Structure formats: C-alpha cells, structure tokens
Amino acid sequence: MMEYCIFSLSGLGEVVLIFVFSIEKIHSSNIRKGVVMELGRRDFLKGVSLAALAVNGGIQAAENSMKAEEINALQQELDAIPGDEFRKFRGMGPSFAAEERDALYTKWPVLRRFDDAFLKVMREIEEVEVTDRPAVWYVYNMGVIVKTRQSLFSIDLSHRLSTMLVDKFDFVIITHNHYDHYTEKLYQAMDSRHKTVIQNFRDNYGACLHVKDGLGGFSRGECRYTIKDVVIRTYETNHNHLLKGFVMPVEVQVGDYTILHVGDTFNTGDLRPERTPDLFIHHAWCWGSSNQTMDGINAFHPKCVVIAHHCELGHNKQTGGGGVPLARAYAKKAEAEAAGTHAIAPFWGDRIA
Ligand SMILES: [Fe+2]
Numbered sequence: 001m002m003e004y005c006i007f008s009l010s011g012l013g014e015v016v017l018i019f020v021f022s023i024e025k026i027h028s029s030n031i032r033k034g035v036v037m038e039l040g041r042r043d044f045l046k047g048v049s050l051a052a053l054a055v056n057g058g059i060q061a062a063e064n065s066m067k068a069e070e071i072n073a074l075q076q077e078l079d080a081i082p083g084d085e086f087r088k089f090r091g092m093g094p095s096f097a098a099e100e101r102d103a104l105y106t107k108w109p110v111l112r113r114f115d116d117a118f119l120k121v122m123r124e125i126e127e128v129e130v131t132d133r134p135a136v137w138y139v140y141n142m143g144v145i146v147k148t149r150q151s152l153f154s155i156d157l158s159h160r161l162s163t164m165l166v167d168k169f170d171f172v173i174i175t176h177n178h179y180d181h182y183t184e185k186l187y188q189a190m191d192s193r194h195k196t197v198i199q200n201f202r203d204n205y206g207a208c209l210h211v212k213d214g215l216g217g218f219s220r221g222e223c224r225y226t227i228k229d230v231v232i233r234t235y236e237t238n239h240n241h242l243l244k245g246f247v248m249p250v251e252v253q254v255g256d257y258t259i260l261h262v263g264d265t266f267n268t269g270d271l272r273p274e275r276t277p278d279l280f281i282h283h284a285w286c287w288g289s290s291n292q293t294m295d296g297i298n299a300f301h302p303k304c305v306v307i308a309h310h311c312e313l314g315h316n317k318q319t320g321g322g323g324v325p326l327a328r329a330y331a332k333k334a335e336a337e338a339a340g341t342h343a344i345a346p347f348w349g350d351r352i353a
Contacts, residue, residue, distance in 0.1 A: 071326055078311050078326070081108040086313040089114075090160045093185050110313065114140065117349030118161045121145055124351060125152065125168070134254045136279065136353035138346035141180050141312045142263065144281065148254045150228040155250060155261045155281075156181040163189045171196035171217075171227050175263025176239065176247045180312050198225060198232060200248040219248055230254055237262070237270040240287040251275065260300065264309070268295035277302040279353055283309040284332050284345075285324045293332045297341050306352055307332045307345040 066074070089104060089111055105112040121137040125147055128135045134148045143157040145165075154162070155173045158180050166189040174182040174197065182199070190197050198217045225232040231253040239246040247266075251273050252259040260277035262268075266287050280302035282292050286309070293305060307329045315323035329345040336343035346352050 071330070075326055077110050077113075078313060079323075081110055081313055083314050083323075086111075087179065090158065090183075090314070091185075092160055094161045094164050114159075114313075114348065115161060117347075118159050118164075120349040121351075122161075122164065125165075128351075132255060133257050134259075134353065135351065136259070138306070138308070138348070138350045138352050140348050142175070142261070142281065142283065142308045143181075144259075144261070144352070146252070146254075146259070148229050151230050153227075153230065155252070155259075156263060157186060158183055162186040166190060166193065166195075169195065171198060173197075173232065173250050173252075173261075174199035174201075174248075175250060175261065177201035178264065180309075180314055181263060196225075196227060198223075198234065198248075198250075200234070200236070200246075233274065235272065237265040238267060239264050240266045251277075260302070262292075262296075268292050268299060271296075271299070273300055276300065279304050279306055281306040281308050283324075284329045285309070290332075293336050293343075294339065297336060297339055303342065304353070305333075305336045305341055305343040307336075307343060310345070311347070 085108070105115075118139060121139055124135075124137065125145065128147060130147050130149050134146050136147075137145045139145060139154075139157060140159055141156070143154065143159060145152070145154045145157065151170045152165070152168050153171045153173065154165075154169060156175050157172065160183075162183045163185050166186065169190065172186065172190050172195070174187070177199070187197055187199075187202075196217045198219055200219050203218055219234045220236070222233070222235040225234075233251040233253075234248045236245040237247045237249055238244045247263045249260070249262040249265050249271055252261070253275065257278050258273075258275040259279045259281065260271070260273050261279075261281040262271055262283070264283055264286050265271060266289060268282075268291065277300055280296050280300060282296055282305070284293070284307045286292060293307060296302065297305060310324040310329035311326055312323050326345075326347075333343040333345040344350075344352055
C-alpha cells in the first residue's frame with residue numbers, strides 16, 4: 001500500500017513536472033518566435049500582443065511588422081465603437097468619474113488604448129532631452145506633439161486628455177475647424193491663459209500677447225510667426241471641392257529641421273513649401289484622393305513621409321463614414337518605400353522623430 005502511495009505520488013510528481021516543463025517550453029519558444037502554438041490566436045492577441053501594443057504605443061504598427069491577422073484583429077477592435085460614442089468620449093475632457101471611464105474601457109477596449117497613448121507621450125515628453133533636432137510624437141489621427149529645446153507645441157491635437165498639457169504648451173496649431181483636428185476644451189484653456197492658438201477660424205486675442213510678429217493666432221492668407229525657437233508659416237488650401245480655403249497647412253522650422261503638416265489639404269498641388277521637409281505629415285486618403293503620398297514625394301522630396309489620418313474613430317463606420325483603415329495606411333507606406341523614401345505609418349503614441 002505504502003509502495004503504491006509512494007509510486008502514485010512519484011508518478012503525480014512526474015506528471016506535474018512534465019506539465020510545467022511543457023508550458024514553460026511553449027512560452028519561451030513562442031516569445032522567441034512571436035507565434036503561439038497552443039493558445040488561440042485571438043486570445044493571444046487580446047491577452048498579450050494587443051496589451052503590448054497599448055504599452056508600446058504601436059511601435060510594431062509603425063514598423064509595419066504586424067501580420068495580416070494582427071492588423072485585422074486590431075482593426076476589429078477599432079471598428080467596434082460607433083463614431084458618435086467615440087466623439088462623446090473624446091469630448092468628456094480628462095475629469096469624469098473613473099468608474100464611468102472604466103466601464104467604457106471595458107465596453108470598448110480601444111478607448112483605453114486611446115488614453116494610454118496620450119499618457120505614454122506625456123511621460124516621454126518629460127523624459128526626452130532635446131538637443132539639435134526636435135522630438136515628435138504621433139498622438140492620434142493627424143495630431144502630433146513637438147518638443148524643441150525651448151518649446152512644446154501641438155499640431156491638430158484631438159484628444160480628450162489634451163488639456164493635461166495646457167500648462168506645458170507654448171502654443172498650439174490647428175489646421176482647420178473639424179472635430180478630428182482640434183479639441184475645443186484645449187482651445188478654451190489655451191485662450192484663457194493668453195496662450196497662442198494659430199488657426200484659421202476664430203479670434204484668439206490671447207495670441208497677441210505672445211507672438212513677436214504682432215500677429216494674433218487667427219491666420220488668413222500667408223502668415224509667418226516666430227515663437228521662441230520655432231518659425232511657423234501658414235497659408236490656405238482647399239479641403240475639397242466645396243470647402244475652399246478651409247485648411248491651413250503649416251510649415252514649421254526648428255533650426256535646420258522642417259516639418260510640413262498639411263492637415264486635410266485635398267490637392268497636393270496647392271501646397272507651397274519653401275524648404276525640403278524632414279517630415280511630411282499628410283492624410284492617407286483625403287476625400288478619396290489616393291495620390292497624396294506619391295504626389296508629395298515627387299513634388300517635395302521629403303526625407304521622411306508620415307502616413308497619417310488613419311484609424312480615426314469619429315468617422316462613423318456604421319453609417320458609412322469614411323475612416324481610413326490601418327491596412328490602407330500600410331499600403332501607402334509600402335508604396336512610398338518602393339519609391340525609395342523612408343516612410344512611417346505610425347500608430348497612437350509612437351515617437352516619429
Ligand atoms: Fe480630418
């Protein structure tokens with residue numbers, strides 16, 4: 001009996017040991033190869049890969065190393081939330097009840113990813129020390145944040161948490177008056193602090209106190225501003241055949257470094273950059289125009305092309321609104337790379353320069 005018990009325990013021990021060894025073996029090989037054998041693919045993406053993306057701000061997406069099924073899984077998560085629900089969430093600002101926020105995170109996990117991206121950028125802004133070249137982060141849609149030696153500013157920042165940076169921003173740029181390119185609460189917070197908002201649709205009296213050139217932030221025709229170590233040039237382009245002169249493309253110069261952010265400019269031929277862009281940030285598919293990436297490369301010879309305005313969640317998928325899927329941004333990136341140009345299709349929270 002005793003022998004039998006000992007034998008049984010010993011046998012059980014062997015089973016356990018084998019089991020633990022097997023699990024360990026699966027995990028280590030999976031981590032090395034980036035594949036999953038025993039877990040379901042979707043479970044893995046939900047449990048590991050997508051969580052890692054949230055933490056890393058989509059670095060895999062920026063490097064375009066995601067497999068087709070990973071892109072599809074992410075796209076499904078992005079598409080799950082109705083556009084009007086997302087716009088409501090984005091408009092809430094940073095201060096609403098944590099329980100309510102968490103319930104929304106549970107209902108639509110993409111919202112946690114959206115917030116995490118902003119918090120990641122905020123952390124990195126504090127950590128990164130800028131030397132000769134500015135640091136640039138892609139936050140969401142066409143929203144970027146730029147840190148220079150002397151300044152911090154945003155272009156087209158559309159995010160519910162954006163006012164968390166109002167005290168740190170020296171100024172803010174908005175290319176046009178559309179919800180996916182600016183945040184009303186941020187505009188109001190900047191204006192009430194007499195901080196410059198360079199845009200083309202509203203008086204901004206506070207700007208007059210801070211812009212050296214004696215211009216307010218309200219920009220029409222061609223304008224040029226100097227704020228600290230940043231020179232900003234703006235003019236007008238069409239958003240489409242109906243909204244003429246509606247968009248304010250911006251050419252930003254920091255020392256020898258130039259960022260060309262074109263907002264929702266429909267026709268690349270309307271753009272008039274003065275310098276070769278280091279970063280050419282443009283819409284992946286503005287108003288159905290698929291030519292902007294290659295048109296911009298051929299016309300301006302940018303050192304790096306940034307494919308933006310994809311995965312915008314406020315465009316209502318359920319009613320046929322025109323959000324640009326991630327896969328299409330990757331296709332534009334591949335097209336640019338085939339032409340020999342460095343291209344990035346960043347995801348939320350990525351540092352792009
Ligand atoms: Fe837009």
